[in-house]
Amino acid sequence: MTGAETVMARCDELAACSEEAERITRPFGSPSMKKAQELVGRWILEAGMRVSRDNVGNVHGHYEAAAPGGPTLLMGSHLDTVRGAGRYDGMLGVLVAIAAVQELHDAGHTLPFAIDVIAFADEEGLRFGSTYLGSRALAGTLSPADLNLVDARGISLAQAITEVGGDPSRIADDRWHGGDLIGFVETHIEQGPVLEARLLPVGVVSAIAGQNRYALTLKGEAGHAGTVPMNGRRDALAAAAEIVLAVEAEALARPGLVATVGKLDVFPGATNVIPGQVDLSLDVRHSEDPTRIETCAHILERAQDVGAQRNVTVTVKPVSENAAVPCSARLSQLLSRAVEDARLEVLHLASGAGHDGVAIESLTEIGMLFVRCKGGVSHSPAESVTTQDVAVAIDVLGNFLERLAAA
Numbered sequence: 057m058t059g060a061e062t063v064m065a066r067c068d069e070l071a072a073c074s075e076e077a078e079r080i081t082r083p084f085g086s087p088s089m090k091k092a093q094e095l096v097g098r099w100i101l102e103a104g105m106r107v108s109r110d111n112v113g114n115v116h117g118h119y120e121a122a123a124p125g126g127p128t129l130l131m132g133s134h135l136d137t138v139r140g141a142g143r144y145d146g147m148l149g150v151l152v153a154i155a156a157v158q159e160l161h162d163a164g165h166t167l168p169f170a171i172d173v174i175a176f177a178d179e180e181g182l183r184f185g186s187t188y189l190g191s192r193a194l195a196g197t198l199s200p201a202d203l204n205l206v207d208a209r210g211i212s213l214a215q216a217i218t219e220v221g222g223d224p225s226r227i228a229d230d231r232w233h234g235g236d237l238i239g240f241v242e243t244h245i246e247q248g249p250v251l252e253a254r255l256l257p258v259g260v261v262s263a264i265a266g267q268n269r270y271a272l273t274l275k276g277e278a279g280h281a282g283t284v285p286m287n288g289r290r291d292a293l294a295a296a297a298e299i300v301l302a303v304e305a306e307a308l309a310r311p312g313l314v315a316t317v318g319k320l321d322v323f324p325g326a327t328n329v330i331p332g333q334v335d336l337s338l339d340v341r342h343s344e345d346p347t348r349i350e351t352c353a354h355i356l357e358r359a360q361d362v363g364a365q366r367n368v369t370v371t372v373k374p375v376s377e378n379a380a381v382p383c384s385a386r387l388s389q390l391l392s393r394a395v396e397d398a399r400l401e402v403l404h405l406a407s408g409a410g411h412d413g414v415a416i417e418s419l420t421e422i423g424m425l426f427v428r429c430k431g432g433v434s435h436s437p438a439e440s441v442t443t444q445d446v447a448v449a450i451d452v453l454g455n456f457l458e459r460l461a462a463a
């Protein structure tokens with residue numbers, strides 16, 4: 057089997073580690089996660105690395121440098137999934153990194169730096185509704201308050217960590233303490249259609265988009281659908297409809313900006329009642345912070361205008377704000393050269409989705425390689441990548457390591 061075929065077969069093996077029989081669902085601290093971690097631990101050993109596990113449950117593989125005392129390059133991705141996931145989001149980045157080290161090991165080759173391959177225990181946040189638990193532990197930014205998060209069954213993160221053999225009181229020990237770092241390089245499926253449209257197997261990520269989330273509440277007045285005349289109405293849903301279209305228009309007016317109203321709750325929600333209240337979500341993303349911030353201000357202003365015209369009150373609650381995370385110019389340049397070494401055109405693209413690099417960036421600089429996925433589909437059983445594209449990704453990572461060694 058080639059390295060890429062091995063990666064594909066391993067993605068299938070990991071897909072069988074699930075809490076549900078019919079689909080892939082692998083949350084933090086679950087029996088299926090334990091199984092997946094055992095498999096990854098075995099593959100890490102086969103690739104000539106030392107394996108260890110930290111308190112939060114990240115699995116580390118350590119490949120020694122040619123001489124001790126050198127810096128370390130981090131590579132990897134996450135092993136947890138959303139509910140009803142595909143088999144590549146996260147796992148591919150772990151397995152491609154192991155495959156790249158396997159090639160070094162098979163050739164009896166060591167580099168002037170060590171490589172740590174990390175399989176993060178939680179990125180998607182399915183169980184605790186929080187993101188990046190694994191990479192934040194490594195970055196040393198997991199707070200004591202995070203340990204009090206509870207899952208749907210009332211089990212705290214601290215308890216869950218204890219149950220899988222970690223010590224929540226020593227979570228600070230999970231922070232990287234292996235000396236100088238070169239950076240963190242993650243391979244991940246694109247989760248978008250750009251590479252497919254450009255007929256390219258891989259792309260170099262320029263930045264991870266920043267994101268604002270808001271919860272909007274529109275309050276009008278409920279009334280009888282048959283007796284209240286149209287001109288006196290304060291229909292919260294009609295106002296919401298106008299706001300949704302304004303969100304779309306503001307996003308379309310700015311290249312690279314995406315804005316989404318993904319959730320709409322209508323009250324009282326009956327056929328014969330004028331909607332008195334609508335709660336809606338707003339998600340705005342762009343790779344450059346000023347553009348995102350300016351757009352958010354515009355959208356919220358337009359929402360207030362719509363409310364004023366319709367005599368509907370609009371209340372805005374900010375839910376979260378994450379700044380854009382630029383990828384390191386140095387690592388991106390080396391990745392670009394590595395793509396050229398594979399005789400491919402270099403495409404730089406921003407990531408609309410968040411990744412572990414967002415958390416790792418406070419620890420060391422980050423670089424990302426995207427792999428084409430069919431139709432840009434992710435977080436779905438329809439997630440699909442080709443063996444040929446995986447072979448390219450492994451090849452590019454190998455070229456990258458060589459170039460980094462020579463730099």
Ligand SMILES: [Zn+2]
Pocket residue numbers: 134145146179244
């Ligand atoms: Zn992912």
